[in-house]
Amino acid sequence: MVGENTKESDRSPLLPDRQEQSDFFVCDILDAAPKGDMASMAHPIFSLSTKPDHRIRRYEDGTGRNYLEVKPASDGLATIHDRDVLIYCISQIMGALNRNIKVSKTVRLKAYDLLKATNRPTDGRGYSSLRNALARLQGTQIETNIVTGDVEQLDIFSIIDRARIVRETRDGRMQEIEIQLSDWVFNAIQAHEVLTLHRNYFRLRKPLERRIYEIARKHCGSKKEWKISLSALQEKCGSASTSREFKRLVCNIVEQDEAHNHIPDYAVRLDGDMVLVMNRHLERPPTTIDSSKTIHLSVDVYQEARKVAPGWDVYALEQEWREWMDDGGLDAPANPDKAFLGFCRKIFEKRGKP
Template sequence: MSELPLNPRSPLLPDRHPEPDFFVADIFDATPKGDQASMEHPLFTLATKPDMESQEYRHGDIFVNIGPSPIGRATVHDRDILIYCISQMMARINEGRKVSRTMRFNPHDLMVVTNRDVSGRGYLNFKQALKRLQGTQIETNIQMGGKEQWNVFSLIADATIVRETRDGRMQEVEITLSNWLFDAIEAKGRDLLTLHRDYFRLRKPLERRLYEIARKHCGHQKSFRIGLQRLQEKAGSQSSIYEFRRLISKIVSDNASHQHIPEYDFAFDGDFLDIYRREEGGALPSPAKRGLIVSDSARERAKKHAKGWDIYALEAEWRDWVTSKAIEVQNADAHFVTFAKQRGPYKR
């Protein structure tokens, strides 16, 4: 029997700019920061196609009503632009320089820092993102900068292409942030959190939301638990609860194999997600190093024996079990299929 590969392809996007050019170096060094409000609450859509639906979100006394722009709601990936602006402004404040709501920069620098494509399509996507950020309307009473008040605003007040090349590539743009977002910057970072730079390499919008929720709620605690329905509300997912459970199970399984979501590990039993802060230097060896990688063909075989079970949740349970019992696994595929056989079909 052939050995399983111990180094399967990482779910992370490739590092498109591993060595930023000399002129971008200072900009690249600015620590990525995001506002806590949009990390905790679903201000951005998870959709990868135009999302033309309005959304309402409530939690306790907090409410958020979101209306789409003419080309759809602002996406999780559009948020990169705001993270870049916030990060650059905070870096200037920390250097003792003054900042205003309006910021001028080269889009190429932003694309390098946020690991975006710098082709012609990349510039077109950047322009579309600006339209969605400006056109998405948000009504909320979320407190920002210590101010408790009702607000209705767009995420950016306006955007201007100041200079572009003959072939239409933007060389300089000017963006004015909303007062609501700028309040977080003026509060000297009290409403901001530092993000890991690999955040920009997370491929799936839901992976980014899981990281944001983990960073906001777990932070520097050792762990945080959240129920599936509450997690779905916070993530802003419009999927059915069954589909959302499957998506979370898959991400948790992938992260167990690759630890690609920075700083945090997850355990999921189908009803609750446990988030654990990954201890620096003290984390368990990755599943790949422990020989706990299951192939797709083994999952298919396991499904036949454990009909009705979420195969990824079952895989996560198996992995936790063999780890907690310190079981030596010689063949992960065979061991997992046997585990599925013993579990048998799901009984309601």
């Protein structure tokens, strides 16, 4: 009889593993800090409109050599709120990279976790808006030669290559989703061309507020302040409003920020036709010795900090380090890089992985 010579002891008691485990990354890092890719923060890829936006938009730099063109699908351009999906995926992948976990550009996530992390409703509206967001992200096409991760893309691609609902409840709500990011986005992640966002970013109501925060995070960063003209800001925002209407919208945001200080990390003010962005973390009372303003870290120190404090957001550690020095009235260290790495090492020794 065929198979009689096969010994029972030679056969594994387990069935063969028929599931492919290496072709996707499972999102399960609940404390991952929100992060956005710098390329889409610098360029107006996402629409600010709450209605379907079917404009084809093309942007060029001053040399005329670099360009970016955004083309909508039948559902319109991906919106600034659709970007939440991208931020969540980037945050999860960066969190995994900081933990030395293998990643891929295909991610599997729980819809509920994404909705909670991005401050979206978890009722039927939330799942419906998420489904629409996935469609717009896949449908919006980009043509560009802007470099991400030392790779020059000269083709047309979607923001995400595809999205697939893996499981769905009986009432039609999504449970698990697989999203395949574009090479353009994934190259930026692998090159660490991302910036940490404040969690209150997801609480900003107005699309223009979110876009202004992104621009401030990208261009002001850890500097004391940064200025931009209203006309240049409108172009960076991708706003379709008239210049007069755009100024009115910015004025409203400035007035609300003056009253409530609600824009995360940065204060936004208006001086004639110039918009002034001020770093809130560098705003100190006159009696405070703010020695950290004169401290400059090298570019390479952040990579070293990731090694001595694995799992930590090194930019958040830098902010904590500077505040610690200011609160103690400490003088600027002779070797800022060495002092910062020592601080990161002590944080990791005391607190372990976050």
